[in-house]
Amino acid sequence: MxxxxxxxxxxxxxxxxxxxxxxxxxxxxxxxxxxxxxxxxxxxxxxxxxxxxxxxxxxxxxxxxxxxxxxxxxxxxxxRVWLLAGVSSDIPDAGDWFRFDIGTQSIIVARGKDGEVNAFYNVCKHRGNELVQEDFGKGATSFTCIMHSWRYNMKGKNVRVTDRETFGPEALCQNLDLTPVHVRDWGGLIFVNMAADPMPLEAYFADLMPMLASYRMExxxxxxxxxxxxxxxxxxxxxxxxxxxxxxxxxxxxxxxxxxxxxxxxxxxxxxxxxxxxxxxxxxxxxxxxxxxxxxxxxxxxxxxxxxxxxxxxxxxxxxxxxxxxxxxxxxxxxxxxxxxxxxxxxxxxxxxxxxxxxxxxxxxxxxxxxxxxxxxxxxxxxxxxxxxxxxxxxxxxxxxxxxxxxxxxxxxxxxxxxxxxxxxxxxxxxxxxxxxxxxxxxxxxxxxxxxxxxxxxxxxxxxxxxxxxxxxxxxxxxxxxxx
Missing domain, CATH: 3.90.380.10 (Naphthalene 1,2-dioxygenase Alpha Subunit; Chain A, domain 1)
Known part of the structure; x- marks a missing residue:
């Protein structure tokens, strides 16, 4: 250079x-x-x-x-580890969300009406289409697959299976809600963890938390x-x-x-x-x-x-x-x-x-x-x-x-x-x-x-x-x- x-x-x-x-x-x-x-x-x-x-x-x-x-x-x-997915200032209000990709996995991080942050895999439970392709969104009330219009609320619950009557019972007996991912909003930073039972965030970052908190990144x-x-x-x-x-x-x-x-x-x-x-x-x-x-x-x-x-x-x-x-x-x-x-x-x-x-x-x-x-x-x-x-x-x-x-x-x-x-x-x-x-x-x-x-x-x-x-x-x- x-x-x-x-x-x-x-x-x-x-x-x-x-x-x-x-x-x-x-x-x-x-x-x-x-x-x-x-x-x-x-x-x-x-x-x-x-x-x-x-x-x-x-x-x-x-x-x-x-x-x-x-x-x-x-x-x-x-x-298995806590991963920095993004920053809290990117989802200040209910309905705000962002996408986080890591290797082959894609995750949606969204703030619900109750102010809590939720995270789930960015994949429709119908045939695996990604629900969102953009980096950020604001004011969402749900996530709808653009391929067949299956819909999920801001907590990942399936609220619509289009033409439900055309599916056999073997298909609909599956868990059709989005698969959740552990998420924590701390100190202006948002972390996710894909493990089934992860170590608590406070234990994982315990040694650095006082220093990180002092910078007031929130x-x-x-x-x-x-x-x-x-x-x-x-x-x-x-x-x-x-x-x-x-x-x-x-x-x-x-x-x-x-x-x-x-x-x-x-x-x-x-x-x-x-x-x-x-x-x-x-x-x-x-x-x-x-x-x-x-x-x-x-x-x-x-x-x-x-x-x-x-x-x-x-x-x-x-x-x-x-x-x-x-x-x-x-x-x-x-x-x-x-x-x-x-x-x-x-x-x-x-x-x-x-x-x-x-x-x-x-x-x-x-x-x-x-x-x-x-x-x-x-x-x-x-x-x-x-x-x-x-x-x-x-x-x-x-x-x-x-x-x-x-x-x-x-x-x-x-x-x-x-x-x-x-x-x-x-x-x-x-x-x-x-x-x-x-x-x-x-x-x-x-x-x-x-x-x-x-x-x-x-x-x-x-x-x-x-x-x-x-x-x-x-x-x-x-x-x-x-x-x-």
Whole structure:
């Protein structure tokens, strides 16, 4: 892509890191004056959660290219976990609904007259025709199959079999209601689970819920929505966003104002984890760690901190921005109470097993989801959704999230979902740099030069955890009754 040439001069200009970390997992970012329990280190080390984690430092490429592996995932994993289907703001009123596709399965999520959210498979119980083909709908009172006009109410109950008298008793003795799917509306997010008796959502996400809740996503609204078809396995795509090791080379433009090395790693139960990236601080790879560079000066200006006469150097910018946001008259027009000091600047990046990453800020959240192609193990879908808080006039979510300048971020209009490909991803510079890697990573999986093996560093521990957790499902090591 063009950005490769654009940043050629700074891509590999790294200085040696003076304080190397053999065990990155041990780092705790220094908390500010205002902190919270959810900012602390995870109580579990990765090797405590997965005693055999060393097996996942060198793995076969077969699961990333193999059709049999895809089939096992669909049978043993996708049908048993809580999946992020969408956001609550897309179905605010009775009769609102959206469609969620995952592999070969399609699900309707709808809000009923009682305000409750229901979910059921998107398939008519007559001959299997899909009931809805669109992404979203509003004000529905029922779902009617366009092929033979069978009808279902908003809770999935069959209320019409057209020309019922022409069916024999053997046909009508079947359960003709839509098959329900477990669904939970929590914290502005909507999750579904296709298991017969799933683990409670509160247990599955218990370790991350306090942190997720602190961002108040239920008060945010969608300002960008993309689905990008990529010629890569969903695991290849997901793994690109599950490590910070790539940042200095893939995103060299961030080194003047993001520390990509001194990152807090935390691993949790059920495959979840997070990185906490310090922002408004110079990377230790950057040649000058004290000069207030153009990137830092811009961030100061954005936060209302004057660079002229600033008493300090680059090391003091992060705390100065945090203090500026604490002011009641801050330039964002936001109430930042309820957030820790570090949340006011840093990129908090949790991953929700099996297929979601979030880059979280009080001003907005970049939500990315990775879905398998229905039939091809070497294709997948990269969903990019940006949520924005209610911001002051002229303010927008962080620029790296790729929300175009002409997009209304007030929440008055929900943008339509755009469908595109890796050749024209429309995701913004940072996301597009990552997509370029997805494509070449997947192609390289077929190379004889790999001898079937890829390896992971300790900066890629989140990928190690992801693969270890996935294997628990594929080998039936996860308890069928979902014992917490």
């Amino acid at each position: 063009a950005t490769k040439a654009r940043y050629a001069e700074i891509r590999f200009n790294d200085r040696p890191i003076k304080e190397m970390r053999a065990n990155p997992e041990a780092l705790l970012l220094e908390p500010g004056e205002i902190t919270a329990d959810y900012e602390a280190k995870s109580p579990w080390r990765l090797d405590e959660l997965y005693p055999d984690i060393a097996r996942y430092r060198a793995v076969s490429v077969r699961p990333f290219i193999d059709a049999d592996a895809k089939a096992r995932e669909e049978e043993k994993m996708w049908s 008060e945010m609204h969608v300002v960008k929505d993309l689905t990008i078809e990529v010629p890569a396995n969903w695991k290849t795509m997901y793994s690109v966003f599950n490590e910070n090791y790539h940042a200095h080379a893939t995103h060299p433009q961030i080194k003047p104002y993001v520390d990509d090395y001194n990152v807090q790693y935390d691993h949790y139960r059920h495959g979840h984890n997070r990185h906490l990236f310090p922002v408004a601080v110079v990377s230790p790879r950057w040649p000058d760690s004290r000069f207030i560079n153009v990137g830092l000066a811009f961030m100061m200006q954005e936060a209302g901190v004057k660079a002229v006469g600033f008493k300090g150097d680059a090391r003091h910018v992060r705390r100065a921005i945090q203090a500026a946001k604490r002011r009641p008259d801050n330039v964002y027009g936001m109430d930042f109470s309820g957030f820790t000091d570090n949340q006011l600047t840093d990129d908090w990046n949790p991953s929700l097993f099996p297929n979601v990453t979030l880059n979280m800020h009080p001003e907005g959240v970049l939500l990315q989801r990775f879905r398998p192609h229905p039939t091809d193990p070497e294709k997948g879908y990269h969903d990019v959704m940006v949520l924005s808080a209610r911001l002051g006039e002229g303010r927008r979510p962080p620029a790296y999230m790729g929300v175009e300048d002409d997009v209304d971020v007030s929440g008055k209009v929900r943008p339509p979902r755009r469908r595109t490909t890796h050749e024209n991803p429309q995701g913004g510079e940072v996301v597009e740099q990552d997509i370029a890697n997805m494509v070449t990573l997947q192609r390289g999986m077929r190379s004889k030069g790999l001898n079937d093996i890829i390896v992971f560093s300790e900066q890629e521990r989140r990928i190690q955890q992801f693969l270890a957790e996935l294997d628990l499902y594929l080998t039936d090591a996860k308890e069928p009754d979902w014992t917490p």
